[in-house]
Amino acid sequence: xxxxxxxxxxxxxxxxxxxxxxxxxxxxxxxxxxxxxxxxxxxxxxxxxxxxxxxxxxxxxxxxxxxxxxxxxxxxxxxxxxxxxxxxxxxxxxxxxxxxxxxxxxxxxxxxxxxxxxxxxxxxxxxxxxxxxxxxxxxxxxxxxxxxxxxxxxxxxxxxxxxxxxxxxxxxxxxxxxxxxxxxxxxxxxxxxxxxxxxxxxxxxxxxxxxxxxxxxxxxxxxxxxxxxxxxxxxxxxxxxxxxxxxxxxxxxxxxxxxxxxxxxxxxxxxxxxxxxxxxxxxxxxxxxxxxxxxxxxxxxxx
Amino acid sequence: xxxxxxxxxxxxxxxxxxxxxxxxxxxxxxxxxxxxxxxxxxxxxxxxxxxxxxxxxxxxxxxxxxxxxxxxxxxxxxxxxxxxxxxxxxxxxxxxxxxxxxxxxxxxxxxxxxxxxxxxxxxxxxxxxxxxxxxxxxxxxxxxxxxxxxxxxxxxxxxxxxxxxxxxxxxxxxxxxxxxxxxxxxxxxxxxxxxxxxxxxxxxxxxxxxxxxxxxxxxxxxxxxxxxxxxxxxxxxxxxxxxxxxxxxxxxxxxxxxxxxxxxxxxxxxxxxxxxxxxxxxxxxxxxxxxxxxxxxxxxxxxxxxxxxxxxxxxxxxxxxxxxxxxxxxxxxxxxxxxxxxxxxxxxxxxxxxxxxxxxxxxxxxxxxxxxxxxxxxxxxxxxxxxxxxxxxxxxxxxxxxxxxxxxxxxxxxxxxxxxxxxxxxxxxx
Numbered sequence: 001x002x003x004x005x006x007x008x009x010x011x012x013x014x015x016x017x018x019x020x021x022x023x024x025x026x027x028x029x030x031x032x033x034x035x036x037x038x039x040x041x042x043x044x045x046x047x048x049x050x051x052x053x054x055x056x057x058x059x060x061x062x063x064x065x066x067x068x069x070x071x072x073x074x075x076x077x078x079x080x081x082x083x084x085x086x087x088x089x090x091x092x093x094x095x096x097x098x099x100x101x102x103x104x105x106x107x108x109x110x111x112x113x114x115x116x117x118x119x120x121x122x123x124x125x126x127x128x129x130x131x132x133x134x135x136x137x138x139x140x141x142x143x144x145x146x147x148x149x150x151x152x153x154x155x156x157x158x159x160x161x162x163x164x165x166x167x168x169x170x171x172x173x174x175x176x177x178x179x180x181x182x183x184x185x186x187x188x189x190x191x192x193x194x195x196x197x198x199x200x201x202x203x204x205x206x207x208x209x210x211x212x213x214x215x216x217x218x219x220x221x222x223x224x225x226x227x228x229x230x231x232x233x234x235x236x237x238x239x240x241x242x243x244x245x246x247x248x249x250x251x252x253x254x255x256x257x258x259x260x261x262x263x264x265x266x267x268x269x270x271x272x273x274x275x276x277x278x279x280x281x282x283x284x285x286x287x288x289x290x291x292x293x294x295x296x297x298x299x300x301x302x303x
Numbered sequence: 304x305x306x307x308x309x310x311x312x313x314x315x316x317x318x319x320x321x322x323x324x325x326x327x328x329x330x331x332x333x334x335x336x337x338x339x340x341x342x343x344x345x346x347x348x349x350x351x352x353x354x355x356x357x358x359x360x361x362x363x364x365x366x367x368x369x370x371x372x373x374x375x376x377x378x379x380x381x382x383x384x385x386x387x388x389x390x391x392x393x394x395x396x397x398x399x400x401x402x403x404x405x406x407x408x409x410x411x412x413x414x415x416x417x418x419x420x421x422x423x424x425x426x427x428x429x430x431x432x433x434x435x436x437x438x439x440x441x442x443x444x445x446x447x448x449x450x451x452x453x454x455x456x457x458x459x460x461x462x463x464x465x466x467x468x469x470x471x472x473x474x475x476x477x478x479x480x481x482x483x484x485x486x487x488x489x490x491x492x493x494x495x496x497x498x499x500x501x502x503x504x505x506x507x508x509x510x511x512x513x514x515x516x517x518x519x520x521x522x523x524x525x526x527x528x529x530x531x532x533x534x535x536x537x538x539x540x541x542x543x544x545x546x547x548x549x550x551x552x553x554x555x556x557x558x559x560x561x562x563x564x565x566x567x568x569x570x571x572x573x574x575x576x577x578x579x580x581x582x583x584x585x586x587x588x589x590x591x592x593x594x595x596x597x598x599x600x601x602x603x604x605x606x607x608x609x610x611x612x613x614x615x616x617x618x619x620x621x622x623x624x625x626x627x628x629x630x631x632x633x634x635x636x637x638x639x640x641x642x643x644x645x646x647x648x649x650x651x652x653x654x655x656x657x658x659x660x661x662x663x664x665x666x667x668x669x670x671x672x673x674x675x676x677x678x679x680x681x682x683x684x685x686x687x688x689x690x691x692x693x694x695x696x697x698x699x700x701x702x703x704x705x706x707x708x709x710x711x712x713x714x715x716x717x718x719x720x721x722x723x724x725x726x727x728x729x730x731x732x733x
Binding site: 107126127162 | 496497498500501502503504505507576577618621622623624625626
């Protein structure tokens with residue numbers, strides 16, 4: 001499970017349908033199910049993450065798996081124990097599923113080539129963050145029933161966003177029209193060859209959007225200064241209460257978190273009636289349970 | 304040493320002398336003494352019927368990693384790889400640890416090469432101290448010690464004033480200044496900047512990073528005038544660079560260039576699976592760039608083909624694409640790759656190909672090699688042009704295996720490599 005670019009429509013829908021079943025578990029008084037009993041899931045996090053890691057831990061826990069937590073901030077050293085060494089060591093302990101978060105794009109793909117345990121990408125570099133993409137899609141599907149024909153705006157730092165890439169692949173495959181919004185300095189090269197349209201003006205497109213996903217401005221990832229000041233960025237791309245006046249009444253406001261309040265989104269919008277930000281977090285759990293469950297099932301079928 | 308060696312009945316191709324025909328080559332006391340029909344009884348005769356007999360091949364861009372990274376390659380293992388690849392002369396790049404930047408360093412490389420006793424090993428020296436692009440290294444002393452050029456390869460000299468001084472100063476010694484054209488002001492990346500890098504979420508190296516530095520350097524050469532300035536653009540990789548070279552050569556500037564095999568065989572799409580064996584600098588570009596480079600080669604704008612043999616440890620190439628080092632190790636199969644890219648595709652004929660591996664590079668670095676003229680050193684490579692074989696990294700004499708050509712079926716096999724009249728490689732008896 002490395003990215004949504006590799007999945008087809010039926011596979012994506014199958015994961016979402018499975019997640020629906022798991023969502024109900026969370027409403028029961030005993031919040032556990034047995035399908036991963038006796039299995040070991042390793043959370044291999046080489047980059048800071050609270051939300052995603054906890055969500056995966058809880059998901060594995062609810063499926064009755066044993067969980068190993070491995071958290072290490074990876075410096076870019078090329079000598080010493082490498083990323084693969086670490087993973088191979090864990091594998092030697094009998095891990096069945098490795099959930100990996102890494103600063104480098106392609107790390108999960110490298111891992112899946114090199115070890116026999118199942119690999120779930122929990123966000124790698126700027127490439128993909130497939131469970132985030134799936135939970136975004138799940139949240140939209142749950143409220144709007146289908147993504148077919150929806151106009152979905154993704155706003156902000158597209159160039160350095162793995163969430164944007166997973167959203168682009170998944171949402172466009174399910175029939176949504178994806179519009180990327182942000183300054184040209186935050187767009188990746190050859191963005192016109194992706195299955196999207198691009199706008200540099202939020203005000204131009206806001207009124208037609210059914211869903212708006214506000215990406216976090218990732219100060220730690222941007223090289224140079226792609227925009228002159230935070231104040232100027234907020235002026236053009238911040239989702240303010242005032243701007244929201246122009247949007248459709250039933251627009252869904254999403255954010256992958258953590259929020260920079262007052263930068264890409266004002267508190268009154270983040271906490272407002274159109275916001276589904278906490279709903280996303282809740283759905284993330286069900287989606288990750290589904291992913292772990294299906295990955296384990298696929299491995300069992302292969303064996 | 305054999306005092307006499309006769310290579311009979313081969314197709315002798317010596318582009319510098321306009322020779323291409325079924326002839327014999329006689330080497331006496333390590334020097335070429337005759338090319339023609341030789342009726343002489345000698346102690347050692349090699350029958351080269353059906354084979355190509357060429358002046359010893361030259362690769363003017365290799366990394367032998369010594370001193371500093373002997374776990375990846377040494378001058379000894381690199382030299383053994385070179386003769387297996389048909390190369391009787393190689394030019395080491397100075398980006399070792401520490402870099403080759405003094406007379407003593409140059410002499411060290413030569414000493415190691417003498418001990419290895421395989422191929423002729425030349426070296427370039429660093430342009431600047433520590434390859435830091437700030438102060439000139441001791442080019443004069445290094446020239447006297449036999450350095451055949453200067454480069455900060457692995458990096459370009461960023462500051463135009465430093466580069467201008469380097470060109471001026473090197474002109475005193477009539478020695479070439481070679482540039483790894485990459486203006487890092489465009490940002491630092493790990494693959495070509497384009498659609499593939501966007502999808503993969505990897506930082507890109509823009510074609511402009513190469514071309515703007517090449518353009519700048521050509522302006523510096525022009526400003527300095529004809530004189531003794533000699534400038535060489537290393538491993539050019541883009542259509543724009545080919546166009547800049549074309550214009551510079553038309554203007555009669557003393558500008559030369561080289562192209563690698565991998566830039567003729569691969570595009571950026573090879574990186575789509577994050578396979579670090581395709582991580583090279585300059586990065587693999589687009590199909591249009593390959594076409595433009597081939598056109599430049601067929602027009603005669605390119606002076607040398609090079610392997611840019613860059614050995615790396617498996618454990619380093621197993622790192623994430625972001626952190627793994629740049630480079631492909633291909634010295635042993637390089638010749639067959641040129642055959643595939645250029646002969647099979649009809650870009651060059653055999654004579655044209657051999658020119659870019661003999662007198663072409665010899666002219667760039669200014670050494671007395673690359674031809675079978677009478678009195679030259681008896682360096683000869685014998686090639687079976689039709690023999691097919693499969694590239695197998697496990698048979699490499701190089702210490703490293705970072706080679707994306709493993710398993711390829713290719714043509715043009717090196718049969719014998721003769722250095723100074725001595726057979727230093729003979730296929731089969733390894």
